Amino acid sequence: METYLQITSVWGVYLSIAVFVAGMAWRIWEWSTTPRSPIPLGMFPKPRTGTGRFFKMLKDTFIAPQSFRIEPWMWLAAMAFHIAALGAFVGHLRLIHEFPFLPSLLGEAGMNTFAAWSGSIAGVLMLGAILFWIARRTTGPYKTISVPEDYLLLALLFGVVIMGDHMRFVYGSIVHAATYREWFLSLLAFKPAFPVELTSSNVAFSLGTHMLFVDLFLIYFPFSKLVHTVGALASNYVRSE
Amino acid sequence: MADATTTEATELATLAGVIDKKMTRQLKQYLDLCARCAICKDACHQYVATQDVKYLPAYRAELIRRIYKKYFDKTGRFVPALYEGRDPDENLLDELYETTYACTGCRRCMYFCPFSIDTQFILSVAKAMLIAAGRGNEMLGQLADAAIFKGDNMEMFHDVIVDGFKDVEKEVQEITGDPTAEIPVDKQGADILYVALAGAHSIRPAAVIFHEAKESWTLSLFEAANYGFFFGDPVKARKIADRFMDEAVRLGVKEVVITECGHAYRVAEIFHEAWAGKKHPFKVTHVLEKIDAYIKDGRIKVSKAIELPITYHDPCQIGRNGGIFEQPRDIVKAISKDFRDMTPNRQEQWCCGGGGGIVAIDEMNEFRLKSGMKKVEQIRATGAKIVASPCENCRLQMEGLDEVHQLGVRIAAIMDLVVESMPLKGRDAAKV
Incomplete structure (x- = not known):
């Protein structure tokens, strides 16, 4: 188990973060060094001012009202997933530092209950959206246009989320954020160490597997269609050029 | 045998190279971003009517994306199978021809796309590739060449065209009841250069309206339609539009007014400056913008004569x-x-x-x-x-x-x- 954790939750973390950061930087560099299309590609109606365009870009990217109008269920799944993923990301910031105010407001037990609820909701929403996407992608016209990349990403995401949910639902009341924080801060200090509460319990396997999927997901991220996280801002801006 | 294979590989790579030649930041992003979510599916009238995947906008673009992945995307070159990377071979080009020349370029899919991916723009690269492979649509290509020929040899056509305008002028005089009504051609210093389509139907009503509005106008010797644009060759398209754009510069007009035609307006207003790499010294407007202004300013009188819904x-x-x-x-x-x-x-x-x-x-x-x-x-x-x-x-x-x-x-x-x-x-x- 020690070796598994060493690979996925120590060296894997370092490697995947390095690849992710370098990969995204390379993508953005590639885009920014390719000359723009001389032809304006905007469509109407479009805002007259730069500020108007900027806000329309934000609206088109983060709310996508047109997509809602044409396919509400797909929009709902995508929104649920992205908001839950953002929530989960914010929740994971506790790995670095306990939230300010909240624990003193809720008390230690209250904080654990809050984390359990918010984490559970986010985890279930993400899982639901992923299952919806798997179902969608394996049927009808969606299946025909899908390529292995689509399935690989869904599989990696499924692994990340199912193991995250596993830790939330099975070990949520046993192992708390403070324990994981001890491990994560040790990584950040480049003095990797695992608290005994982790290594002495079966949660070590869950954490190791969660991290295995996270590592693979982050490594593949910059080389996949997931670059839409950054690129959608640019392409939606071009819409009102 | 080895030679034949090498030749074929070279040909395929040359064709794929069209994507590289046409590469822009926007094209690259459109090819990199698409999540194949297929929200565009029900935006396309052709897909909705046929339920055939080849008309699904994301799939049309996917054909170009798969070549791009195999030849130009670093990850795709490393593991082409992950993206079903493909060669621009006979099968692909056949499919590409159908999906590309069928596309009407309405960009309704772009409107609904959460990333605003411009499928028409991706398909403009597909057309360039088909043309490079000698598979551009023949009819559209011939119509484009004919228009360019007319532009290059105007002295051959000038008198015939102007004679045709004289016939329309007589009709305009009859309709307006004004024997001095005219269809001006080559009029130096007119305010407006009106660009019509081939045939009297787009000249006659405009001439009546301009006459009644007492507009200072002149009629272009060239038609607005642009088959170079449909064919997918921006050089031809530019040459075709240049014909009346140069005429407008020569006559010193303030405004180029495009007739009731869709693509001609977009070519003139949105594309031509980018193709030509210079700003027009005049405005480009659609004839309906002018007519709307005439009605609102009281320059022409209209009545609510149409009773039918x-x-x-x-x-x-x-x-x-x-x-x-x-x-x-x-x-x-x-x-x-x-x-x-x-x-x-x-x-x-x-x-x-x-x-x-x-x-x-x-x-x-x-x-x-x-x-x-x-x-x-x-x-x-x-x-x-x-x-x-x-x-x-x-x-x-x-x-x-x-x-x-x-x-x-x-x-x-x-x-x-x-x-x-x-x-x-x-x-x-x-x-x-």
């Missing part, structure tokens, strides 16, 4: 892609008693199925009429008896739909309806 179809290149939504509606409302808009309308208007040059491709006739299903439903739902639309291709398509589905509607150009609603001495006297 009337609806308006937004041509994609004028509405969503050209930005003119309200002026044509205002004109139609000013001349009719029962205006009914289609649902959806304006930027969400369904494409009628006649854009992108498809009306000139005989082999796609049956498919084209089938793809107009949504438009038929929309027209029926309004209960209108007249469908007004300022695009010749839209009108051709909707006339076809009217015939096939027995809609019993009149498909009309807006200028014709305006002339019918104007008090005109000559015509009104002839009626009595």
